Amino acid sequence: MSDLAQTTDPAGAMDPAAAAVTVVSAEDAAAVRLGTPGLLRCWLPLLAGVAAFVVALVALRGQGWLTAAVALLGLILMHAGGAALGRRRKGPEFDLTAWLCAIWLAIIILAAVFAPMLPLAEEQNLSLTLDQPVMARPDLLTDHPLGTNNFGLDLLARVIYGARASLVVSIGAVVIALVVGGSIGIAAGYFRKLTDATVGILTNSLLAIPPLILLIALATVLDPTLPNIAFALSLMALPSMVRMARASTLTFVQREFVLAGKAMGASHLRLMMRELLPNVILPLLSYGMIIVSVLIVAESSLSFLGLGIQAPEPSWGNMIAEGEGNTFEEHPHIVLVPGAAVFLTVFAFNMLGEKARKRFDPRQAKI
């Protein structure tokens, strides 16, 4: 081990520093001139990034912040090199960040779905972890790659099971809001008049309580079970869904194809289901993606406040809450590991949602 450290350390320390200077200019230039030699702009940062990452894992193992910083630097270099390479091979439209977001979401969703089948350490039962190290630092080469908490529970397992809770609750809530809010919104935009006015006042009433306050009020009443939290979150997403559906229905309801359907004697239900719904659903779905990220934040806030998913069962919010007080001063990974999971997931949903919205929202497309 020490031999390896001796040989790779100077090289690793030099490489990223030298490459960091070139990366920034490399990214710019690659965007403009595609025909330039790829070695400097793509492969060098990519390989330097891999080298820095390996150095962080092996040579600088267990050095705390230094390891984390070098590993982070390696990841940034890899991203810069990868992005430049992608642009060279696939054209200037290539967006590595969006791909990485999609990959991250795929990984986290698959891991959450298949969590019970994965070879994970114990995530909930305190009596099984008596012999495990307590508050172990994250180290990718041990049994606990992301470390353990103060009961010796494995943080990787807890992050994945926490993803399970967060994603089930948030996606469930969006689906409820999409179905209920979408139908109410389409009906309001289609029938107008009294229906519209009533729906307007009811949605305004729901919007009249700030979202988090509404959630806290609901949480004082409901038991903190997953379906109840999903229901509470769906109430939060409902009014904006209704408004979106109503607004896009209004733009489509005067179009010729709806009029033609009406003239041919189609029923209200048929017009709404066959003519309006397919047009309204796309912007709603892309908006749903952004709302998922809002709801993940809301759920984790609620769990952080101790009003959501309760402690032995992991959720990203209550995992971060474990680091409250002075714990995270000594053991920052208790906050940083679940924090990174929330951040990456929310960022990925935001990024992809925004891309989808630019593509599918008729109001954005016109501009």
Add this chain to the structure above:
Amino acid sequence: MIGSPLDLWKEETLTKVLKRVAELVAVLFIVSLGTFWLVSKMDTDPAVTMLGEGRTEAEYAAVRDDLGLNDPLLVRYWDWLSHAVTGDLGKSVVPPYNGISDRIAGALPVSVELAVLGMGMALLFCIPLAMWSAYRPGGRVDRLVGAGALGVLSIPSFLAGLLIIMVLANGLGWFPRAQWTRLGDGIGQNLYHAFLPALTIALAETAMFTRILRNDLVTTLQDDFIMSAKAKGMGPVHIMVSDALRPSSFSLMTLMGIGLGRLIGSTVIVEYLFALPGMGSLVIGAANTGDFVTVQGAVLVIAVIYVLTNALIDASYGYLDPRIRRAHV
């Protein structure tokens, strides 16, 4: 739409104002009823909360009777509302049983101060950032600020608060954690202690504001009057500050209205995180101890403030932007 007798007035503005007020009252009524109904469904028994465990059933029944819990819901609602209108929100059911209106009067200034400070800081940060990135759209600064804003927006406020504490309070030791001095005890101390919480609130707001202001600035900068200012030989900073900023700031105003709910939410979290004696701590504390009267009162007050502020912001557009006045009336 509704209220056809009102259409008899030909002064459209008056009709609009009256309609708006009627809608406001209806919304507030529904909100108060909803809050009351919801909180009355709370499954902890207030009598048990008040007396503690292990008393006789008769004693509990007496307390329930005293609180009026045996009356029908609508009677209790009317009772509560008629008192609430006069400013009496009842008494807390947990010790020290003090009046809720007093507790709210003590907590509200803290929250308002935090929200205003956070909002002000965000405005202070966002204007130079937006100008800088709008100066060359698609340039390096623009892409960096854009990515940074999306990144900051993806950090939940409790996480941002913990990270800020980690770096500025524990790591560098520049600021204290979890202390609060009232505004009356000296403004310097007060601002010193309010800085970290306000910074936490300002982070997400800054990202939001910067994005929207940058987009509007980019659009404005393509207008003819900017070209003429350039032709006159004005420098870029002068053009940004005195020509482009004002016409670009209307979406920002709208966003400040829409973002108010999020602002209140992050204020609640930040108060909890920094243990500040504001509305958020009041609500969360009451929710955890089963003090339903306090939750009802506090939620009602927050909702009323929220609705009224939104209505005010809505009404002020017309005065700020003449184009809207002509378009909608």
